[in-house]
Amino acid sequence: MKITILIILGTILFSLSSFAKLNPSYFGSAPDRGIIITVTADKDKYTDSDIVKFSGVIKLVGKKADSKDSKKSTLLEEFKKSGLEIVGTFPSDAVEITSSMSFTSVSDAEIKFSYISNSVSASDLNLFSVRIYNNKKSKERISEVLKVMSKLELRKVSIDRLTEDVKYGRWSDASNELFLVLKSGLDSVLKKADTNLRADENLLAERRYALQVGSLPSAPNLSSALMNKYKFAIAANPGSVFSGRSSQVQTTISNLRKVSDDFEDDIDDDGEFKIVQIIFNGKIVHTSAPLQILNSKSYVYSFNAEKLVSSNPNFISAALYKSKNNVINKRIGWVTSDIVVVKDIAPPVIASNPCWTEPCVWPGGVSRWSSRPSPWRVPWPP
Numbered sequence: 001m002k003i004t005i006l007i008i009l010g011t012i013l014f015s016l017s018s019f020a021k022l023n024p025s026y027f028g029s030a031p032d033r034g035i036i037i038t039v040t041a042d043k044d045k046y047t048d049s050d051i052v053k054f055s056g057v058i059k060l061v062g063k064k065a066d067s068k069d070s071k072k073s074t075l076l077e078e079f080k081k082s083g084l085e086i087v088g089t090f091p092s093d094a095v096e097i098t099s100s101m102s103f104t105s106v107s108d109a110e111i112k113f114s115y116i117s118n119s120v121s122a123s124d125l126n127l128f129s130v131r132i133y134n135n136k137k138s139k140e141r142i143s144e145v146l147k148v149m150s151k152l153e154l155r156k157v158s159i160d161r162l163t164e165d166v167k168y169g170r171w172s173d174a175s176n177e178l179f180l181v182l183k184s185g186l187d188s189v190l191k192k193a194d195t196n197l198r199a200d201e202n203l204l205a206e207r208r209y210a211l212q213v214g215s216l217p218s219a220p221n222l223s224s225a226l227m228n229k230y231k232f233a234i235a236a237n238p239g240s241v242f243s244g245r246s247s248q249v250q251t252t253i254s255n256l257r258k259v260s261d262d263f264e265d266d267i268d269d270d271g272e273f274k275i276v277q278i279i280f281n282g283k284i285v286h287t288s289a290p291l292q293i294l295n296s297k298s299y300v301y302s303f304n305a306e307k308l309v310s311s312n313p314n315f316i317s318a319a320l321y322k323s324k325n326n327v328i329n330k331r332i333g334w335v336t337s338d339i340v341v342v343k344d345i346a347p348p349v350i351a352s353n354p355c356w357t358e359p360c361v362w363p364g365g366v367s368r369w370s371s372r373p374s375p376w377r378v379p380w381p382p
Contacts, residue, residue, distance in 0.1 A: 033062030034227035034333060037130050037207035044240070044310070045342045046126075046213045049119045054128050056207070058086065058111040062227075074105030084204070085133045090117055091124040092154065093146035122214035125154050127221075129208045138202035145197065153219065156186040160217050198224065198231050199296070201256055210239025212342050221340075227333025229257045230293075234316050234337040236305070242342045246306040249339075251278055251318040254298040273323040274332070280305060280316050290323040310341040 039056040046052060060075060079086065088098045101115045113130070120126055127150075133139035159182055197203060208222040221239025225232050231254040236247045253276060273290035276299055286301050293299050301318075308314060319334035 035205035039209040052117040054115045060109040072108045076105040092150040094150045126211040132204045134202035212240035223337035225335040232335035240340040250302045255293045314339045
């Protein structure tokens with residue numbers, strides 16, 4: 001089964017390289033021009049069977065909004081004319097819910113959206129995602145990759161939850177070692193898939209919002225945007241945390257430019273030096289030395305956001321600037337994200353009934369007795 005998934009995934013990822021070019025009427029190569037997606041939920045924590053009300057904004061930055069001018073098209077109309085498509089998914093990337101979402105154009109540069117979920121379950125990924133695609137073909141291909149990734153991510157989250165139990169002595173050292181091996185393998189596959197998705201020009205913007213359901217660790221969240229042929233992405237794992245805990249943050253800036261690209265709005269930046277700056281909660285956590293991000297290459301910076309509290313905004317921003325005389329000059333592009341911090345600290349959930357006194361279901365559906373905890377006690381997703 002694992003080999004089959006890897007083969008399918010590799011085939012789909014290989015096809016990503018054939019996507020069409022980015023719609024130049026919207027973004028071309030102008031600095032600070034792109035789409036930013038923000039999402040909020042009506043609460044910071046949920047329990048099984050809760051209903052979630054999501055709301056958010058799709059904003060075209062680098063374009064002045066003027067809702068008073070009736071002659072101007074709304075942003076929804078502009079998207080339709082240009083073949084751009086908005087897609088929503090929940091509770092994982094395998095379930096599209098776009099037809100159940102509500103969209104309202106506020107101006108020629110802003111769209112508001114909302115969605116009311118069915119009952120949530122702590123056993124799901126509980127990821128609400130909104131993406132904007134450049135054309136139908138790319139949407140279909142990327143969606144197939146995301147469906148495979150969502151199944152692998154659910155397996156990874158299941159393992160993350162099991163490793164939490166290790167801290168409380170509910171699993172043996174041998175079981176913990178197996179958890180780490182499985183997690184490493186899934187991380188490797190997901191990282192390769194994610195790298196390919198981040199490098200695709202037809203995924204113009206993305207926001208993955210991770211819910212905290214019950215006390216189990218949440219899935220990672222993600223924000224990405226394409227500006228000036230650079231893809232900016234911020235990922236936080238977990239995406240929602242309890243007060244006092246931490247989240248691992250990774251920021252990535254990828255240069256999607258090619259030698260054949262023709263930039264009308266901006267000079268060719270080959271050989272120019274840049275400066276990357278990362279800000280968290282209003283404080284600069286990283287400023288790079290002047291550097292070059294060559295075509296098809298990425299700059300990655302990670303940090304651990306520790307002892308998070310809900311009274312802070314917990315906003316993260318990643319920006320790329322041109323360097324002039326070794327100091328920050330003109331901004332090329334940026335993206336922002338946030339980590340949801342739950343106010344109350346809930347007790348950890350321990351996986352119930354490990355295989356000490358009852359049969360365990362092992363891979364292949366075979367039941368057997370065991371005198372020690374089994375990593376297969378918690379059922380895998382389909």
